[in-house]
Every structure is written in structure tokens, then in C-alpha cells.
Amino acid sequence: MKHLARMMMLMSLAATVVATSGCRYLSNRYYDFRDVFQVGAGVTAENSVTGVVPPSLGLHVQVTDFLTLGAITFNGMVAELDHRGTFVGPQATTQMGFLWWQRYQNYEDYENAVVMNSFKDLEFPWSQRMADIQMMWLGRPAKRLNYEFWSLCPQRGGFLAPSGYQYWGTTSIQLGLCDPLLTHLGFMLKAGFDVSELSDFFLGIVCIDALKHDDMTRDEYAVMCNKAVGHREFFGMDIVPKRARD
Numbered sequence: 001m002k003h004l005a006r007m008m009m010l011m012s013l014a015a016t017v018v019a020t021s022g023c024r025y026l027s028n029r030y031y032d033f034r035d036v037f038q039v040g041a042g043v044t045a046e047n048s049v050t051g052v053v054p055p056s057l058g059l060h061v062q063v064t065d066f067l068t069l070g071a072i073t074f075n076g077m078v079a080e081l082d083h084r085g086t087f088v089g090p091q092a093t094t095q096m097g098f099l100w101w102q103r104y105q106n107y108e109d110y111e112n113a114v115v116m117n118s119f120k121d122l123e124f125p126w127s128q129r130m131a132d133i134q135m136m137w138l139g140r141p142a143k144r145l146n147y148e149f150w151s152l153c154p155q156r157g158g159f160l161a162p163s164g165y166q167y168w169g170t171t172s173i174q175l176g177l178c179d180p181l182l183t184h185l186g187f188m189l190k191a192g193f194d195v196s197e198l199s200d201f202f203l204g205i206v207c208i209d210a211l212k213h214d215d216m217t218r219d220e221y222a223v224m225c226n227k228a229v230g231h232r233e234f235f236g237m238d239i240v241p242k243r244a245r246d
Contacts, residue, residue: 025207027224028215031084031119032201035214038083038172038192042091044076046184049092054178056186060095065161065168068097072176074188078108083167083194085120085145089113095174100158107151118224122146126220130164135213140165143214166212169196 044055050073058072071094078091090109096102110116118124131141143164150162161168170192178186200212209215216224 024216024218024221027221028209029201029204031216032197032204032214034081034084035167035197035212036083036194036201037081038170038190038194040078040080040082040188040190042074042076042078042080042188044074044178044186044188046180047075050075052180054180054186056176056178056188058174058176060097060174062097062170062172062192064171065159065165066100068102069099071096072174072188074176074186076186076188078188079115080190082120082145083143083163083197084117086115086117087113087120088115094154101156102158102160103154103156104160104162105150105154106147106162108147110146110148119145122148124220125223126214126216129217129220130214137165142166142212166214167194167197170194 042056047055049055053073055075056073058070060068060070060072062068073094075092077089079088080086087108087110089112091107093106095104095106108120110120113120119127121127127144127146129135130143135142138159140161141164143166145163147162155162159168163170171194172190172192174188174190176186176188178184197212200209200214203209203211204215
């Protein structure tokens, strides 16, 4: 877990270097590429929240947001590249699926995160734009990598699209195992691939953002570069204008 966390930190540092290098084009291409993948791992042990219930157990497979099978629960420390989102910190999640039906709950402790990038922040202007009513489809935001909405209680139904409808093509697998008798230690592994994001990445190379409209605008890029997430103004400039500048 320590090695994975260090790798995540190095990748986050590399992303910061790209983001602050003064080239919004390179930064947008980097995050378009990141959108294609999910990878993460977690470690856990017996704790007061789960009690005698194993804190990591199960297998969950997803083939797009329309077909899921299995169940998994995890409560511990996780390090993950969640598409363009980066998070290292405490997580508690329970997921179940059978064909089209899903049950989903996910709590990521953002206040105590070791590493968390801007795309995990609800107040980041990009996150707000992705959840704007003009970007929504069937009440679901285009992209939502902050899981505060899913943390309070389990949500059930079909096509929940917890990360947003634009990630509907994600195929993923999650595995959780635990030794409940001797060491009381457990681990979790996850990996995913979204083929629907590949075309957005390749089109972005030639400066076409017609499919996802997820490239950061100048204002959003300025906020990320200057670590001003959560502030409404940046050097006296409204960074969330009624119509964000391209």
C-alpha cells in the first residue's frame, strides 16, 4: 500500500507539473487519457465500524453501467486513480449488482485525504460545470468524481451512474479479501477501462472537444494551477462566469 500511495503521489506530482507548466492543451490531453482508466488498491484491518464483519470481502464485476454482477464491501485506506480523479485516504464502500440492478454506497473522507486532486472537489468550477443542468442527462451529471452524494445512504436501481453518465462504458473488476481469524488484515484491488473515453482522447489531440465537453476552460485551468479551488474570485476575476470561457 505504501508503494502504491507513493506511486499515486508521484503521478499527482507529475500531473501538477503538467498542469502548472503553462500549457492548458497538454493538461487537458493528460486528463483525457486518465479518463480511460481506473486503478486502485486498499488495505484494512479489523475496526470498530465493521466489528466482526470482514472489512474487505467480495467480488464485483461491471460491464458498462448497464450490466453488473457480484457484491463487495470495503472499509479502510485506499489509493486510487479514479479516471481523472486522484484520491488517497479513508474509504468505506458497499456495492452490489445483478444484471441491470445496482446497490451503491461510497464514502470517501475528503477532509482527511492524504492526496486529493481538484476533480474530487465539488467546489472546483469544472465539477460544478459537469453537474450543470445543461450538462445533465436524465438527472445525472456528465461527470461526478466526488462521491458525497453517495455517502449518506445506499442508492438502489438501474443505471445509477455514480461517476456520471459519461463514464457509462466503464468495464471494471473489484476484489476484496480478508483474514478474519488470525491477522484480521484485508486488501482490495480494482481496475477499470472505459472504451467510450478513447475517442474523446484522440479527438482532443486535434483540439476537438465535441463529444464530452470536459476540457478545462481557461478559468477552470487557472483555479487548478493556483490552488484556488473553492474560491469564487481569482485576482478579482469571477472564475465561474455565467458562460465559462473556452
